[in-house]
Amino acid sequence: MLIKKFENVENNTVYKIETDSKPYIFKIYSSKKWPEDGKLLFVNRKLKEHKIPHAEILAFSHGDINFPNGYLIEECLPGTTADRLGCVR
Secondary structure, three states: OOEEEOOOOOOOOEEEEEEOEEEEEEEEEEEOOOOOOOHHHHHHHHHOOOOOOOOEEEEOOOOOOOOOOOEEEEOOOOOOOOOOOOOOO
């Protein structure tokens, strides 16, 4: 298993966890107010319902005593996230 911390991430602490079977993203939230409870799971469920490919959420909590602001574990998909793409004008 390999764990790599993403640097220069605003607002949260994010790690990529590579296992023998597949990679995952582990996000530790800096604010208990975001994301709103239920919002990410709702979006995840709707994407599944409409068969839209996405990184599936495996675990999300705002109630874990070890992560008082919350955490998220999701699949890690290959490619570049939209927030890291440069705007072309």
